[in-house]
Amino acid sequence: MMLTQKEKKVSRSIVLILAGLFLVLWMSHETLAQGKEVFPSKTVTIVVPWAAGGSSDTAARVMAKHLSEIWGQPVIVVNQPGATGVIGSLKLAASEPDGYTVGLLSTAVQTTQYTSPNPTDRHAYTYVIGAYFEPFTMAVKGDAPWKSLKEFVEYAKANPGKITHSSSGAASTDKLVAMAFARRSGIQLPDVPFEGYAPAVTAVLSGKIHSTSATLANLAPYLKSGDLRVLAVSSEKRLSEYPNVPTFMENGVNLKWINWNGILGPKGIPAERMAAIQTAVEKVYAMKAWQDFMTTSFIYSFPLKGDQFKTQIDKDDPVLKEMIEGAGLMRAK
Amino acid sequence: MLQDRIASLVFVVLGIVVMIESARLSLDNIHNPGPGFVPFFLGLFMVILSFLSLMAPDKKVRAEAFWNNWQRGKSTFFIFAGMLVYLVLLKMMGFYLDTLCCLIYLIKLSGGRSFKRSILISIPTMIVIYIIFGRLLIIPFPRGILGI
Amino acid sequence: MDILQGMLHGFGVAFTPANLLACFFGVLIGTAVGVLPGIGPSGSIALLLPLTFSMDATSAVIMLAGIYYGTMYGGSTTSILINVPGEAQSVITCIDGFQMASQGRAGPALGISAFGSFIAGTIGVIGLMVLAPPLARFALEFGPAEIFSLVLLAFALVGYLASGSMVKALMMAILGLLFASVGMEIITAVPRFTFGNVNLQSGIGLVPLIMGLFGVSEVILSLEETGPEVEINAKKYAPRFWELFPTRKDWKDSFWPITRGSLIGFLIGILPGGSGIVASFSSYAIEKKISRHPEKFGQGTIEGVAGPESANNAAAQGAFIPLLTLGIPGGSAIALILGALRIHGVIPGPLLIKEHPEVFWGVVASMYIGNFFLLILNLPLIGMWVRLLNIPKYLLYPMIVLFCIIGAYSVDNNLFDVGLLFFFGFLGYVLKRLNFELAPLILGFILGPILESSAKQALIMSGGRLDIFVSSPIATVLLSLSGLVILTAVVSTLRRSKAMEALKREMEASMDKE
Numbered sequence: 005m006m007l008t009q010k011e012k013k014v015s016r017s018i019v020l021i022l023a024g025l026f027l028v029l030w031m032s033h034e035t036l037a038q039g040k041e042v043f044p045s046k047t048v049t050i051v052v053p054w055a056a057g058g059s060s061d062t063a064a065r066v067m068a069k070h071l072s073e074i075w076g077q078p079v080i081v082v083n084q085p086g087a088t089g090v091i092g093s094l095k096l097a098a099s100e101p102d103g104y105t106v107g108l109l110s111t112a113v114q115t116t117q118y119t120s121p122n123p124t125d126r127h128a129y130t131y132v133i134g135a136y137f138e139p140f141t142m143a144v145k146g147d148a149p150w151k152s153l154k155e156f157v158e159y160a161k162a163n164p165g166k167i168t169h170s171s172s173g174a175a176s177t178d179k180l181v182a183m184a185f186a187r188r189s190g191i192q193l194p195d196v197p198f199e200g201y202a203p204a205v206t207a208v209l210s211g212k213i214h215s216t217s218a219t220l221a222n223l224a225p226y227l228k229s230g231d232l233r234v235l236a237v238s239s240e241k242r243l244s245e246y247p248n249v250p251t252f253m254e255n256g257v258n259l260k261w262i263n264w265n266g267i268l269g270p271k272g273i274p275a276e277r278m279a280a281i282q283t284a285v286e287k288v289y290a291m292k293a294w295q296d297f298m299t300t301s302f303i304y305s306f307p308l309k310g311d312q313f314k315t316q317i318d319k320d321d322p323v324l325k326e327m328i329e330g331a332g333l334m335r336a337k
Numbered sequence: 338m339l340q341d342r343i344a345s346l347v348f349v350v351l352g353i354v355v356m357i358e359s360a361r362l363s364l365d366n367i368h369n370p371g372p373g374f375v376p377f378f379l380g381l382f383m384v385i386l387s388f389l390s391l392m393a394p395d396k397k398v399r400a401e402a403f404w405n406n407w408q409r410g411k412s413t414f415f416i417f418a419g420m421l422v423y424l425v426l427l428k429m430m431g432f433y434l435d436t437l438c439c440l441i442y443l444i445k446l447s448g449g450r451s452f453k454r455s456i457l458i459s460i461p462t463m464i465v466i467y468i469i470f471g472r473l474l475i476i477p478f479p480r481g482i483l484g485i
Numbered sequence: 486m487d488i489l490q491g492m493l494h495g496f497g498v499a500f501t502p503a504n505l506l507a508c509f510f511g512v513l514i515g516t517a518v519g520v521l522p523g524i525g526p527s528g529s530i531a532l533l534l535p536l537t538f539s540m541d542a543t544s545a546v547i548m549l550a551g552i553y554y555g556t557m558y559g560g561s562t563t564s565i566l567i568n569v570p571g572e573a574q575s576v577i578t579c580i581d582g583f584q585m586a587s588q589g590r591a592g593p594a595l596g597i598s599a600f601g602s603f604i605a606g607t608i609g610v611i612g613l614m615v616l617a618p619p620l621a622r623f624a625l626e627f628g629p630a631e632i633f634s635l636v637l638l639a640f641a642l643v644g645y646l647a648s649g650s651m652v653k654a655l656m657m658a659i660l661g662l663l664f665a666s667v668g669m670e671i672i673t674a675v676p677r678f679t680f681g682n683v684n685l686q687s688g689i690g691l692v693p694l695i696m697g698l699f700g701v702s703e704v705i706l707s708l709e710e711t712g713p714e715v716e717i718n719a720k721k722y723a724p725r726f727w728e729l730f731p732t733r734k735d736w737k738d739s740f741w742p743i744t745r746g747s748l749i750g751f752l753i754g755i756l757p758g759g760s761g762i763v764a765s766f767s768s769y770a771i772e773k774k775i776s777r778h779p780e781k782f783g784q785g786t787i788e789g790v791a792g793p794e795s796a797n798n799a800a801a802q803g804a805f806i807p808l809l810t811l812g813i814p815g816g817s818a819i820a821l822i823l824g825a826l827r828i829h830g831v832i833p834g835p836l837l838i839k840e841h842p843e844v845f846w847g848v849v850a851s852m853y854i855g856n857f858f859l860l861i862l863n864l865p866l867i868g869m870w871v872r873l874l875n876i877p878k879y880l881l882y883p884m885i886v887l888f889c890i891i892g893a894y895s896v897d898n899n900l901f902d903v904g905l906l907f908f909f910g911f912l913g914y915v916l917k918r919l920n921f922e923l924a925p926l927i928l929g930f931i932l933g934p935i936l937e938s939s940a941k942q943a944l945i946m947s948g949g950r951l952d953i954f955v956s957s958p959i960a961t962v963l964l965s966l967s968g969l970v971i972l973t974a975v976v977s978t979l980r981r982s983k984a985m986e987a988l989k990r991e992m993e994a995s996m997d998k999e
Contacts, residue, residue, distance in 0.1 A: 026464045056531040057824030087686035122683035174674035212628035225834020368949035372670035420907045443883035474532040
């Protein structure tokens with residue numbers, strides 16, 4: 005099919021217009037800054053190693069929205085899920101340490117050092133600033149007969165193997181917490197892994213499974229309606245929204261572990277860029293919009309930054325390793 | 338018939354490999370199945386079924402093996418070769434450039450008369466893709482060595 | 486507030502200009518996404534999530550929901566016209582839909598598809614409106630043992646999907662099950678068949694698998710069949726206007742399939758593990774079983790299009806029940822909508838209807854409107870789509886491959902998935918050439934993991950005892966049904982082969998006589 009004269013003209017102009025459009029968009033994307041740059045001067049990417057719609061992803065998007073207002077540059081969230089966060093975490097560690105690519109990583113990056121056949125390495129990151137933490141829980145059905153953690157433990161001791169527990173995955177942190185609880189209380193707590201928090205919580209809602217250790221965000225709507233009840237939380241102190249719920253420690257169980265989320269980057273981000281990110285993020289934390297978000301999502305402030313952040317992670321590592329070994333989940337080559 | 342026999346044979350081998358690999362992963366028993374339990378039996382069924390299909394070949398299959406007809410299969414071979422090249426070059430050339438080349442190649446292979454026409458169609462297409470998927474929807478396509 | 490009040494409130498919310506626009510925009514994008522092979526509802530909802538930030542919670546969900554059920558409309562278009570599913574859920578429509586198109590009946594197929602989708606969608610919304618809370622509680626009765634029995638029943642229906650050799654269909658189902666076991670095992674987190682590759686640790690993605698097996702392989706096959714030198718359709722496909730619409734007979738034949746499909750789809754959509762594919766496949770199997778001419782399935786019967794298309798639309802509406810009444814997402818796309826609600830500060834749960842009635846009723850009302858928009862959008866477009874067949878091959882096929890690549894990559898932003906896409910494209914080509922049917926493979930791939938995980942979960946719950954599978958009435962009933970289906974399938978296969986044997990002997994005898 006040979007093009008007619010007119011068709012040739014039309015297609016030529018289309019190509020020219022498109023080429024022009026392309027060039028304009030292209031140039032605006034890669035701004036050629038002259039002289040001293042203000043950071044950031046182009047798009048910042050926040051990598052989330054989980055699927056879109058989850059709690060980390062939600063928090064990252066809210067953060068990205070406010071950060072782009074503060075910086076006047078686009079801040080986009082890129083999801084790179086897979087292998088319980090390993091794929092995205094490994095890709096982040098391998099990316100350019102120029103401060104333009106960071107990630108919202110969580111406790112999972114520590115756990116997968118030991119549980120994943122392709123392990124992560126906590127030393128491969130720059131620890132910019134923490135975002136929030138979530139405590140784990142011991143939650144049961146609203147009409148269950150146990151009014152306190154002690155009653156639960158007594159029942160489990162008297163009826164070994166009859167109580168079942170649901171977790172969000174075979175190597176998930178909530179399972180680690182639950183198994184540690186079981187070991188340190190001296191009870192049997194067979195764990196049924198599901199794919200994610202939603203089916204794990206649903207299993208308890210339906211009464212088919214007796215308990216779960218999901219984070220509060222996943223339990224909140226059911227706590228409010230009374231369909232579920234929390235017997236204990238895994239944080240260091242009681243939570244302000246639930247002043248009547250004791251911690252594991254208060255119950256005599258030597259267990260305190262939380263799921264932290266924080267902004268990490270590949271190792272070697274220049275100090276001034278790291279400081280710029282920290283300043284901007286702290287501004288976001290001060291905003292009412294962020295505080296409201298934290299309240300509705302049941303996440304709590306975790307503002308450790310830089311060296312403090314890394315030191316805390318390193319300190320917690322042996323505790324985590326013991327929990328993983330105790331649960332029989334060491335897999336790393 | 339021949340191609341059917343070869344296919345069944347391949348599946349038998351596949352089934353056996355699966356069974357061996359699963360056995361390595363520990364089977365345990367039906368009350369507490371190990372990770373290899375399910376794949377082991379899947380492999381077993383595969384072997385059984387493949388044997389059955391060896392015994393009673395499918396009557397609807399053409400008599401001639403499909404890889405024998407070069408005339409017809411020429412374009413197919415080139416497409417697969419092209420796909421392989423595309424994958425190998427992807428990290429180096431970056432998404433846009435590599436896919437652009439892929440598009441040009443495919444259009445020519447599918448009957449577009451000349452390379453010039455292929456290029457004329459491919460470039461505007463990739464530009465539109467860049468605008469919609471790269472900028473509007475911000476899909477993070479990987480960039481290549483040249484930074485594109 | 487009771488249902489009537491709720492609906493009035495809902496329509497009040499849905500008819501505001503902002504929400505009408507959100508709804509229209511959503512279904513428009515949904516249709517486009519559905520038509521484009523490769524990109525599916527999960528991918529597009531994830532990509533458009535940032536757009537919803539400037540909206541309020543209700544408008545955001547209205548738009549995203551519109552995208553979700555909109556893709557169920559558009560997905561059948563390419564399935565029917567070029568045997569390439571627009572998105573994963575439309576795979577079943579390829580079977581009879583494409584055959585109809587090859588016989589020049591693309592218009593009626595598209596038409597029945599659109600109408601069936603509309604009716605099913607509307608039935609689904611009515612179900613959502615009237616029965617949401619009790620149905621959601623019913624769905625909670627499905628624990629691992631019950632899910633196992635249900636999926637086993639669905640799996641037993643695989644036999645009805647096969648139009649050719651049963652042995653080969655079963656082999657494909659097993660292959661699908663094997664592909665599904667790649668990844669970390671659900672109970673022990675031990676990696677299976679991953680070859681040490683971190684990208685396979687979470688298993689093989691559905692999109693690269695389906696688009697490779699059906700999309701890429703179909704392109705290669707078609708190019709091979711007719712050869713690049715020959716322009717397709719030497720005489721262009723130019724149907725007369727009235728040939729575009731379903732005939733009266735079509736309507737008559739489709740009535741019951743659409744009704745049954747809607748009900749089946751709706752119920753499956755509510756249940757955990759139920760998805761568009763499972764719904765459409767179940768409808769197809771049931772229609773084939775009930776039909777007076779089952780041998781015609783696979784050659785282009787309208788029932789094979791009407792039923793599955795209705796089922797997957799009804800399932801899309803049903804999927805919102807657990808989300809809106811209990812805050813439980815039934816699939817990845819719905820989970821995204823859950824996330825969108827969370828970003829807007831609305832946490833879906835049992836109290837959503839009470840605390841945010843405008844969200845619940847507004848979304849339900851918008852679904853009526855959305856289905857209506859979709860019908861109006863899709864019907865006139867049939868004429869246009871049918872002309873799609875006239876696009877020269879050298880444009881159409883590379884574009885399909887292009888969109889498959891983009892779709893496969895954008896699921897997890899991982900290049901490995903593009904590699905998988907081509908691998909499955911190659912595999913699909915080889916399998917099709919060897920006369921293997923691919924639908925059972927998809928079934929095995931999707932249902933397999935659920936079967937395995939629910940069985941193992943149930944066994945942990947019961948401490949290893951097998952009687953948990955008959956511990957509840959639901960589980961027992963479903964298990965017995967599965968047994969029945971498998972038994973009848975085996976018996977009829979044996980009978981068929983015995984009949985074949987007898988026929989062969991007769992023919993040989995008569996040949997000897999000559």
